[in-house]
Amino acid sequence: MTTIATAPATPSLRAGLELERLGPGFGAIVHGIDLRRPTEVQMEQLRGALVEHKVLFFRGQDLADADQVAFASRLGKPTAGHPVAATAAAHAEIYPIDSTDPEFSFSDEWHTDVTFMQTPPAASVLRAVRLPDTGGDTSWADSQLAYESLSEPVRRLVDGLTAVHDGNREWGAYLRRHGGRGNEWDGRTVTGLTPVEHPVVRVHPVSGRRGLFVNPGFTSHIVGVSDAESRGILDLLYAHLTKPEHTIRHRWAVGDVGVWDNRSTAHYANRDYTQPRVMARVTIRGDRPVGPTT
Numbered sequence: 001m002t003t004i005a006t007a008p009a010t011p012s013l014r015a016g017l018e019l020e021r022l023g024p025g026f027g028a029i030v031h032g033i034d035l036r037r038p039t040e041v042q043m044e045q046l047r048g049a050l051v052e053h054k055v056l057f058f059r060g061q062d063l064a065d066a067d068q069v070a071f072a073s074r075l076g077k078p079t080a081g082h083p084v085a086a087t088a089a090a091h092a093e094i095y096p097i098d099s100t101d102p103e104f105s106f107s108d109e110w111h112t113d114v115t116f117m118q119t120p121p122a123a124s125v126l127r128a129v130r131l132p133d134t135g136g137d138t139s140w141a142d143s144q145l146a147y148e149s150l151s152e153p154v155r156r157l158v159d160g161l162t163a164v165h166d167g168n169r170e171w172g173a174y175l176r177r178h179g180g181r182g183n184e185w186d187g188r189t190v191t192g193l194t195p196v197e198h199p200v201v202r203v204h205p206v207s208g209r210r211g212l213f214v215n216p217g218f219t220s221h222i223v224g225v226s227d228a229e230s231r232g233i234l235d236l237l238y239a240h241l242t243k244p245e246h247t248i249r250h251r252w253a254v255g256d257v258g259v260w261d262n263r264s265t266a267h268y269a270n271r272d273y274t275q276p277r278v279m280a281r282v283t284i285r286g287d288r289p290v291g292p293t294t
């Protein structure tokens, strides 16, 4: 008789939190927590689980806008809802993502939130408010898994690179339509989107793990190389980042909340629906990205 060693059954307990892993790489559903009244111990565990699992889902939470802002405030310090786009009338921290809004723009391009600012959010909290009968899933990619599965010579190449991120690609036209006056970021009114530089490889401030920190939504080019080289390198990194084994996909139900570590992931909203879809997002203030020093 042979004994076959099996992986621990899911859901598993991570220091008291009940986590159901979504795959071998990253992503988990968190059971047994009410996001309207988490204890401080649960919040501490959630912060750790977020760094480790990168994307966490909470089913059947039915949060109101105020509950979502209150939960995000326990996780960290909420930013204004968006640096450019208008936010919810009653809650400046809520960025409504509403497909019925005439100014709605689909997020059907892989991106990491707000990397066109010097201090992109550390995390995002997204809630499903209204969903089409089918479709409208969101996908995430794990940028640390992607970095770690590159060959060593390519890791060495990208470790030393810097990239420019330009918010005008996505938000320039919106800003012009609004007379050049955007919203707010880091306590300042945004009146223009000056391109910013970030390391191509980001060292996670908590775990120290390295991850790819470029995305097709906001990265315009790599500094100090030719246009052709920049395009070639970025295309290689994007194709690698979004390989199926580096991604997960979530089928939303109304009341679901998804939280992702925006320092180690990218995401994509599937544009395959024809009925209204409304989501509400709160982002948590983050640090200026730091690259490897060796």
Ligand SMILES: O=C(O)CCC(=O)C(=O)O
Pocket (backbone or CB within 6 Å): 097, 107, 113, 124, 126, 137, 138, 267, 268, 269, 270, 279, 281
């Ligand atoms: O609508 C979605 O599923 C995601 C949209 C998005 O990119 C975001 O919330 O940051």
Ligand SMILES: [Fe+2]
Pocket (backbone or CB within 6 Å): 107, 111, 112, 113, 267
């Ligand atoms: Fe996003």
